[in-house]
Amino acid sequence: MSRAALPTLAAFLSFFVSAFSQATCSEGNVPPSFKLDFENDAGNILLQRASRAVAAQVSDKELRTELPAPFWPFKGGNSNRTGASPYTGVFDLAEPTWSFEEPERHSKGPHMPTMKVFHGTPIIDGEKIVYIQSTTGWVYSLTSDGKLRWSFETSDANPGNLAFLEGVVYTISQDGTAFAIEAASGKALWHNKVCFAGSADTHSLVAVPGFVILACSAVERPGTVFERVVGTVLNASVLSGSTDVCALRADDGQLRWTFRLRSGIGPKGSGLMGYNEMPAVVDGSVVFSDYFGGVYRVSLEDGKEQWYVPGGGLWFSTAGGVVVGADGRVYVAMNRGRGQGMLRVHDLSDGAVLWNQTFSEEINAGVAVGPSQRDGPTAVVVAVGNNVECAPHTGPPAAMRHAKIQVIDSQTQQLLWGFDLPASSAPCAGIVSLFDSCCPDVFGNPTIGIDGSVFVNWSGGFSYALRDANGDGRIDTEDPAEFSSYHHGGGSNGNSAIAPGLVVVPSCWKIFGFTGL
Secondary structure, three states, X not given: OOHHHHHHXXXXXXXXXXXXXXXXXOOOOOOOOOOOOOOOOOOOOOOOOOOOEEOOOEOOOOEOOOEXXXXXXXXXXXXXXXXXXXXXXXXXXXXXOEEEEOOXXXXXXXXXXXXXXXXXXXXXXXXXOEEEEOOOOEEEEEOOOOOEEEEEEOOOOOOOEOEEEOOEEXXXXXXXXXXXXXXXXXXXXXXXEOOOEOOOOOOEOEEEOOEEEEEEEOOOOOOOHHHHHHHHHHOOOOOOOEOEEEEEEOOOOXXXXXXXXXXXXXXXXXXXXXXXXXXXXXXXXXXXXXXXXOEEEEEOOOOOEEEEEOOOOOOOOOOOOEEEOOOOEEEEEEEOOOOOEEEEEEEOOXXXXXXXXXXOOOOXXXXXXXXXXXXXXXXXXXXXXXXXXXXXXXXXXXOOEOEEEEEEEOOOOOEEEEEEOOOEOOOOOXXXXXXXXXXXXXXXXXXXXXXXXXXXXXXXXXXXXXXXXXXXXXXXXXXXXXXXEEEOOOOOOOOOEEEOOEEEEEOOOEEEEEEOO
């Protein structure tokens, strides 16, 4: 959720308090040239052509069996968060092979209707087992054909997007309790109260040998007036967001270090600065952004700041997060005000700004960075569009909103191809009733396959697979080689996960699996 949603969330709460009940509203051959192989970075999973096996961590006391490398271990697919896969996935999204809907659960805390059940991103291990968290406070493990393997109950609502490392699934709940769950059995290996509170929105963890990195608020903070009002109404101590990035020991969950974001909003800088944090780990460092598009690089070992570049965003800014491309560049999306997005690109080594590009609409999702096609130039996939409202619209007709996918050459900044989505004035994308709304993010982060196929989930109720097969700079919706879609009818705030012959698509009410060659 971006901070741009706060005015509409306030409107939503007025409806909520007034008790309104209805709204109106295939495995591919991987070219040797495409690797995420930072040899000096112990934290990066090596995506190599020759093998899918990765040696498990070895301690002085034990030698674990080798485990197959996970296909999609984190949101963004790798510890760089590129959204790129060395596989092609399944392009035909006409009909899912399976779907999974959460069993009836009672939320562990005040459950915001704007965060319906599956508000995040699935992950896939090396055996094509799927894992997904629910806003009700549960973690689920599914077979590759969508059958429930196990379910795990956390301590609170809104656990963060999961991280997978060496047979263990990691997350943190809204109450600040982190968990390590054995992937094979669904049993807790450890749990630890590591901070005052975790974020209450779709923040993401990352796990690398020895470390688990996550968003947190280390100590209680006063919060803004708006947050305090909402917290009183919902009996919630923290509405959303975070003030810190924390590192835990992967083996026992003990805190290794905490990094405080530089400033905040409100008295003494006490407000939210991190929103939907998505830290990347590369070359022995952690890279992340704040709510205004400021970018930080800190040491993985001790959390010491290496460089910081202030953001160019405004209060109505972004929750997109950073991506570190295999080209050694840091990509961060931000908004310079309502209705104007900007993509800014930094040099990983020192944070120098290399280029930036503005857009006529907001960018409220992270970008994807990967091949535009096999052996093609590196592409940046940008999902552009203002977020939807979270409350029924009253008064004059709502303005039409426009959203599009733009794929840019990372070197020349030239548009490679684009795709315009249907214009919409609906107040809530995919809404059934006021209490089933799922918003505000108009897009989940894009995913890109090794052949340049782009998978994107739009909160107008569709998931898309797109590629410019003939290189003419546009997507032909009548050509099955360039366009495929599935209408699930709901909102969708997560990104699709890819494995050979499998694409897993999240919507706010169901998880869908598409299988094929």
